[in-house]
Amino acid sequence: MSSKIGGHTGYLLIDNRASPGVSEEFIRASGKNAPFAPEGTCFEADTYTCSHCHAVVIKNPQRQRERAICRKCMRVVCDTCITECVPFNKVLEDLQNQAFHNVK
Amino acid sequence: MAKWSFKKATWTPVAVADTVNFTDSGYMGLMGGSTTQRIKIMEVYMGGQATASAPSLMILSRDSTVQATPTALSTGESNAALDPATAALAAAMIAFTASTTKPQRSATLGLLSLSYNAFGGIVRWVAAPDEEIGMLGNTASFGEVSLSAYTGGTPGLTGSHIIYEPL
Numbered sequence: 001m002s003s004k005i006g007g008h009t010g011y012l013l014i015d016n017r018a019s020p021g022v023s024e025e026f027i028r029a030s031g032k033n034a035p036f037a038p039e040g041t042c043f044e045a046d047t048y049t050c051s052h053c054h055a056v057v058i059k060n061p062q063r064q065r066e067r068a069i070c071r072k073c074m075r076v077v078c079d080t081c082i083t084e085c086v087p088f089n090k091v092l093e094d095l096q097n098q099a100f101h102n103v104k
Numbered sequence: 105m106a107k108w109s110f111k112k113a114t115w116t117p118v119a120v121a122d123t124v125n126f127t128d129s130g131y132m133g134l135m136g137g138s139t140t141q142r143i144k145i146m147e148v149y150m151g152g153q154a155t156a157s158a159p160s161l162m163i164l165s166r167d168s169t170v171q172a173t174p175t176a177l178s179t180g181e182s183n184a185a186l187d188p189a190t191a192a193l194a195a196a197m198i199a200f201t202a203s204t205t206k207p208q209r210s211a212t213l214g215l216l217s218l219s220y221n222a223f224g225g226i227v228r229w230v231a232a233p234d235e236e237i238g239m240l241g242n243t244a245s246f247g248e249v250s251l252s253a254y255t256g257g258t259p260g261l262t263g264s265h266i267i268y269e270p271l
Binding site: 008011013014015017019026033034036037048054056088099 | 219221
């Protein structure tokens with residue numbers, strides 16, 4: 001396992017190799033922007049979770065541009081969360097602390 | 105803390121739109137056991153069991169309306185620690201598939217879109233270490249996450265589990 005920033009990736013598998021699968025038209029008709037695997041195919045991809053918004057991002061293997069790394073929290077972030085560093089875990093920690101104080 | 109698995113051996117997801125009441129037994133829901141409990145979701149798996157084509161638009165999402173008065177898990181459903189040495193928690197997480205007040209999927213806080221065909225298809229998402237999906241407390245919108253079907257598909261029989269860790 002890599003130790004560089006962004007080196008740890010999640011994994012998404014949609015295996016329709018033994019299945020009629022899901023067509024692109026079907027996904028489009030649903031209005032969702034979702035990964036899909038047509039009949040007889042298998043979709044595998046690395047994923048990462050944006051440190052700031054916790055969106056799970058499917059990595060595009062053909063992407064040439066570097067992924068954004070927040071220099072404050074030193075984690076990979078999605079393309080829409082580059083500007084301000086507000087890690088989602090920090091938000092949860094703050095809310096948790098607030099809840100602890102309310103409980104006591 | 106220890107890892108837990110919430111599994112449902114065989115069920116048919118009921119397709120509902122965002123911010124609409126879920127149908128009992130047609131979804132999987134996970135809620136924090138207290139106002140301060142944190143949970144990290146690290147894996148979601150679904151294996152199709154349908155006997156005919158069943159394209160399913162499955163969504164893992166935060167809920168904008170959380171359940172109240174959950175019904176105990178029934179046959180084929182369980183919420184168990186992965187390690188037998190795991191101690192009982194003071195505030196146990198609530199894994200549920202039915203409740204008196206129905207939960208509703210958030211329209212804006214969807215987490216994973218896992219479309220697959222339940223006629224022989226398989227979906228598995230695993231988080232990278234330290235990149236798990238976080239939950240906090242037991243209120244909307246961070247305190248409850250659900251696995252459910254979005255409208256448009258014809259969901260079929262599925263077996264599934266969610267692996268998570270309370271902190």
